[in-house]
Amino acid sequence: MARLFALLFALAALAPPPLFASAGQGRGEPRVTAQLRSGVVRLGDRTALVIEVEGTRRARILALPEVDGLALGPLPAPSTGYFTSFVNGRISELNTVTWAIPVRPQREGQFDIPPIELEIEGKRVRTRGVNLKVVADLRGEELGFLEIRASSSKVVEGQPFSIEVRFGWDASLRSINYADLSLPWWGQMPGTLELDSAWPPPGAKVIQHSVTVNSATFVDVEEIEAVDVGGRPYRILRLVRHLVATRPGLIEFPQGFLDFGRIESRIFGRREKTASHFVRWPEFYVEVVPLPEEGQPYDYTGAVGTLDVQATVDARDVDVGDSIKLEVEWTGDGNLEFFGPPDLARMEAFSGFRVYGSVEDKGFARRTVTYDLAPISVDVEEIPPVPLTVYDPELGSYVTVETEAIPIRVRPLKGAVELGSGAADFELDVRDIDARPVGNARAGSALGGLREPPPALVGATLVGVPLLWLGLRTRVRRRGAPDAPIERRRRRARKRLARDLARARTASDELAALHVFLAARSREADQAWVGRDPLAWLRANALGAPDVNRVNGRGEDAAARLAELIARLERSAYAEENGPVGGKEVLRVADGWIGGLERIGETTGGRA
Amino acid sequence: MKLLALIGLLTLAAPAADQEGSFGRAVDAYRRGDYEAAESYWRATLEEPLTTPLTTKERARVLYDLGNAAWRRGEALEAVGWYTACIRIDPRNRDAWYNLNRARSESGLEPADRGDLPATLRRLVRSLTAAESAWLVLAATLLLALPLVGEALRGGRAWKGLSLAAALLLLVSLVPWSRRLFDDPGDPYLVIAQPAIVLRAEPREDLPAIGALDAGEEVQRIDELADWLRIERADGEQGWVPRDTLLALIP
Numbered sequence: 012m013a014r015l016f017a018l019l020f021a022l023a024a025l026a027p028p029p030l031f032a033s034a035g036q037g038r039g040e041p042r043v044t045a046q047l048r049s050g051v052v053r054l055g056d057r058t059a060l061v062i063e064v065e066g067t068r069r070a071r072i073l074a075l076p077e078v079d080g081l082a083l084g085p086l087p088a089p090s091t092g093y094f095t096s097f098v099n100g101r102i103s104e105l106n107t108v109t110w111a112i113p114v115r116p117q118r119e120g121q122f123d124i125p126p127i128e129l130e131i132e133g134k135r136v137r138t139r140g141v142n143l144k145v146v147a148d149l150r151g152e153e154l155g156f157l158e159i160r161a162s163s164s165k166v167v168e169g170q171p172f173s174i175e176v177r178f179g180w181d182a183s184l185r186s187i188n189y190a191d192l193s194l195p196w197w198g199q200m201p202g203t204l205e206l207d208s209a210w211p212p213p214g215a216k217v218i219q220h221s222v223t224v225n226s227a228t229f230v231d232v233e234e235i236e237a238v239d240v241g242g243r244p245y246r247i248l249r250l251v252r253h254l255v256a257t258r259p260g261l262i263e264f265p266q267g268f269l270d271f272g273r274i275e276s277r278i279f280g281r282r283e284k285t286a287s288h289f290v291r292w293p294e295f296y297v298e299v300v301p302l303p304e305e306g307q308p309y310d311y312t313g314a315v316g317t318l319d320v321q322a323t324v325d326a327r328d329v330d331v332g333d334s335i336k337l338e339v340e341w342t343g344d345g346n347l348e349f350f351g352p353p354d355l356a357r358m359e360a361f362s363g364f365r366v367y368g369s370v371e372d373k374g375f376a377r378r379t380v381t382y383d384l385a386p387i388s389v390d391v392e393e394i395p396p397v398p399l400t401v402y403d404p405e406l407g408s409y410v411t412v413e414t415e416a417i418p419i420r421v422r423p424l425k426g427a428v429e430l431g432s433g434a435a436d437f438e439l440d441v442r443d444i445d446a447r448p449v450g451n452a453r454a455g456s457a458l459g460g461l462r463e464p465p466p467a468l469v470g471a472t473l474v475g476v477p478l479l480w481l482g483l484r485t486r487v488r489r490r491g492a493p494d495a496p497i498e499r500r501r502r503r504a505r506k507r508l509a510r511d512l513a514r515a516r517t518a519s520d521e522l523a524a525l526h527v528f529l530a531a532r533s534r535e536a537d538q539a540w541v542g543r544d545p546l547a548w549l550r551a552n553a554l555g556a557p558d559v560n561r562v563n564g565r566g567e568d569a570a571a572r573l574a575e576l577i578a579r580l581e582r583s584a585y586a587e588e589n590g591p592v593g594g595k596e597v598l599r600v601a602d603g604w605i606g607g608l609e610r611i612g613e614t615t616g617g618r619a
Numbered sequence: 620m621k622l623l624a625l626i627g628l629l630t631l632a633a634p635a636a637d638q639e640g641s642f643g644r645a646v647d648a649y650r651r652g653d654y655e656a657a658e659s660y661w662r663a664t665l666e667e668p669l670t671t672p673l674t675t676k677e678r679a680r681v682l683y684d685l686g687n688a689a690w691r692r693g694e695a696l697e698a699v700g701w702y703t704a705c706i707r708i709d710p711r712n713r714d715a716w717y718n719l720n721r722a723r724s725e726s727g728l729e730p731a732d733r734g735d736l737p738a739t740l741r742r743l744v745r746s747l748t749a750a751e752s753a754w755l756v757l758a759a760t761l762l763l764a765l766p767l768v769g770e771a772l773r774g775g776r777a778w779k780g781l782s783l784a785a786a787l788l789l790l791v792s793l794v795p796w797s798r799r800l801f802d803d804p805g806d807p808y809l810v811i812a813q814p815a816i817v818l819r820a821e822p823r824e825d826l827p828a829i830g831a832l833d834a835g836e837e838v839q840r841i842d843e844l845a846d847w848l849r850i851e852r853a854d855g856e857q858g859w860v861p862r863d864t865l866l867a868l869i870p
Contacts (some may be wrong), residue, residue, distance in 0.1 A: 441718040444684040446646045449664065449677040463750035464757060472760045480767035487771055494774030
């Protein structure tokens with residue numbers, strides 16, 4: 012038994028870990044490594060610090076250290092990995108988290124990158140420190156050429172300036188087929204605006220699609236005359252950017268690099284640098300000073316530079332009020348796109364004109380404003396000069412550039428009164444008095460105006476009309492809603508009877524029409540009056556209790572005539588010929604019936 | 620008897636002749652350029668005891684003419700007051716509106732009608748005289764009576780719809796009438812002196828100013844003395860000002 016236990020124990024000790032641990036190496040402590048892709052790089056070249064954490068997915072870098080002479084970062088998003096392996100019958104899993112942090116040397120030297128702190132599964136962990144050696148590309152400095160200069164090291168706020176990049180290499184290097192300029196300030200220089208200058212200049216020898224900036228943007232460069240450097244000719248390319256300083260201070264242009272060499276294509280479309288050289292240009296500065304306030308006119312609109320101006324018009328012989336297009340064009344070295352143009356409507360010199368508006372065309376090389384003017388008087392003889400106050404950095408003072416006056420002729424309109432000296436000016440005046448005599452008019456006449464009704468009358472009408480309506484409405488609705496179908500049928504009974512009688516061809520038709528009429532008038536069904544005695548019905552259905560005295564007179568007469576008519580119609584209907592009695596007679600009797608009912612008051616309807 | 624009747628007729632006729640005579644003399648004086656005389660005659664036309672009272676329209680015309688007299692005398696602000704008084708009783712007098720805006724412009728005041736929606740609605744509501752607005756209400760009420768009778772006798776949606784439309788019309792017509800009925804015109808005055816009139820707590824020049832009235836401002840008279848008027852402004856502020864700096868808008 013003891014041997015058996017010992018054997019089992021030995022087997023357990025020799026068994027692979029998965030027997031004692033669940034699948035997945037994550038149950039162990041995570042492991043972190045930090046290493047540079049290259050321990051030695053040339054100045055201008057880049058490398059990366061790769062930090063990998065194995066055994067977990069929950070890891071993050073807390074902060075990147077700062078190293079003088081190296082630019083670390085930005086911190087990229089990590090990549091994660093998941094690996095499984097099947098070894099000796101056991102499955103093992105591995106999670107990894109990896110960062111590749113860019114490292115860019117800024118100078119030669121030996122650099123210690125300190126440990127980087129991470130948080131792994133809630134715990135703080137530090138990597139080991141690494142060393143990086145940066146060497147100058149002596150070969151690149153020898154073979155290449157880079158020069159970045161500003162047109163001026165000191166400019167005024169708002170003054171444009173240019174940055175010229177001249178670069179190249181030994182002209183004997185015919186295998187060079189790529190060049191990349193590393194210019195951190197390109198397209199994102201704080202404190203400046205980039206001007207939309209025409210590049211390359213017309214007539215330049217342009218190289219296209221071969222030079223990149225910051226490894227991202229292809230730019231067109233101008234090839235200029237070869238330069239002799241150290242007795243050897245260098246092929247020189249040129250690139251110029253125009254900027255305008257927007258605020259006072261010091262603008263720092265960081266150091267730039269030229270990376271040039273040869274790229275060859277390999278199998279499967281892969282491209283490989285077979286030769287690579289770097290040339291560095293150090294950082295430089297441009298100082299921006301504020302515009303001086305001393306001597307700045309009130310109407311200064313921000314123009315800076317050395318400008319010229321000229322003006323033209325589209326017409327010089329016009330009528331009063333006719334439109335004249337005055338085109339003013341400024342050119343020269345200045346912030347042509349940014350200053351405010353002169354407002355002619357506010358100028359005393361242009362008081363003889365009405366300024367309707369202006370249209371502008373801005374560009375790097377010129378600024379054109381077209382004003383729409385109209386002379387308002389024949390006394391206008393010229394279009395006055397258009398002034399613009401400009402701060403000239405070369406002179407260090409504010410100057411005024413203005414156009415030449417343009418003589419014009421203004422003719423009066425046909426039939427118009429000549430205005431100006433010697434002619435009468437029109438004025439506004441009040442209208443004349445009303446001299447019609449008074450004391451003759453009566454109130455209520457056209458001259459006297461309406462006589463006001465007493466307010467009591469108005470009030471009584473306002474109150475009385477609704478009250479009368481309410482009373483009438485209540486009375487009418489005691490007999491039922493007047494818009495109910497049975498009431499509408501009753502009101503239209505006479506009209507319907509006339510229509511039916513017009514169509515009737517026989518006594519039967521007339522009798523049927525009469526029955527429908529009587530039923531509608533008594534608010535009953537159509538057949539209710541078949542075989543009914545009108546007089547008996549009348550006596551039974553008069554308002555109040557049946558009262559012989561109430562039905563005497565016209566009502567009884569009407570009932571008697573109706574009964575007689577019904578009897579005649581029945582006799583005719585049942586006779587062989589069934590000839591009609593006559594619609595007019597039927598209508599006459601029907602009208603008598605309606606009148607007789609109204610005389611004694613309406614019945615309550617429907618009671619037998 | 621006949622003699623008595625004749626004397627009665629002459630008595631009745633005389634004031635009318637005087638009234639007419641004052642007006643006629645005013646017109647003559649105006650035409651001669653004697654604007655001060657014209658003003659005094661026109662004032663007399665308004666103030667004389669009348670056996671045949673001036674109608675509303677006639678009073679408006681006299682006020683209008685007084686405005687012209689003030690204008691010709693160079694008193695643009697006083698002319699504003701007279702024209703304003705005219706328009707209060709003859710709101711559709713186009714000549715008065717024109718002259719009022721001219722006088723206000725000359726006095727440096729804003730136009731009487733700014734032309735925006737509230738001003739236009741206000742002018743519309745006030746464009747009817749008291750008599751016209753009352754007759755409008757009467758007519759609208761009688762117009763309402765017709766569909767109401769139809770609705771009472773016949774019922775139905777058509778009559779109800781017509782009644783509703785007529786009721787709405789009546790409501791609209793009530794606006795100018797009720798404004799005149801319930802809006803107490805009070806005793807309005809217009810400030811006709813520039814640039815501003817000092818308001819004092821009591822009718823004494825030696826007292827400090829407690830406020831200032833702007834030229835063209837309308838105020839209500841509360842009390843008066845020979846040379847002073849006690850007024851109340853729109854915001855409720857009260858005080859005394861010299862009488863000659865104000866013009867009564869209801870003469």
